[in-house]
Amino acid sequence: MKDQTKIVAALLIGAAAGAAAALLFAPDSGKATRDEIADYFNDLLETTKEKASSVASNVKDYGTDLVDKAKSKFQNAAENASDYTDTLVDTAKSKTNDTVEQAKSAVKDTANNWNGAVQNA
Numbered sequence: 001m002k003d004q005t006k007i008v009a010a011l012l013i014g015a016a017a018g019a020a021a022a023l024l025f026a027p028d029s030g031k032a033t034r035d036e037i038a039d040y041f042n043d044l045l046e047t048t049k050e051k052a053s054s055v056a057s058n059v060k061d062y063g064t065d066l067v068d069k070a071k072s073k074f075q076n077a078a079e080n081a082s083d084y085t086d087t088l089v090d091t092a093k094s095k096t097n098d099t100v101e102q103a104k105s106a107v108k109d110t111a112n113n114w115n116g117a118v119q120n121a
Contacts (some may be wrong), residue, residue: 018042
């Protein structure tokens with residue numbers, strides 16, 4: 001991008017110098033030549049301002065797009081992390097409930113075995 005800018009600037013400067021030289025060597029009166037040079041440089045200045053404005057707008061749009069993409073990626077990452085956390089919590093609850101049920105069953109079986117052993121004794 002910087003190389004293109006340098007090339008465009010060099011082209012504009014060269015064009016301006018060439019136009020100024022052509023006008024200075026033209027067979028017009030001094031006043032007419034100065035007016036033509038002033039008009040040419042005013043046109044050149046206006047064109048440069050328009051190009052600069054266009055480049056600034058493009059840079060702003062590009063920056064806005066980058067910010068939007070970054071926000072979107074962050075949002076997706078946050079949602080994925082939240083979903084993953086929810087899955088981990090659900091899995092932990094399920095395993096805990098399974099373990100509690102197994103423990104209850106083991107306690108009941110042990111109590112029944114002891115109860116049977118006491119009654120048979």
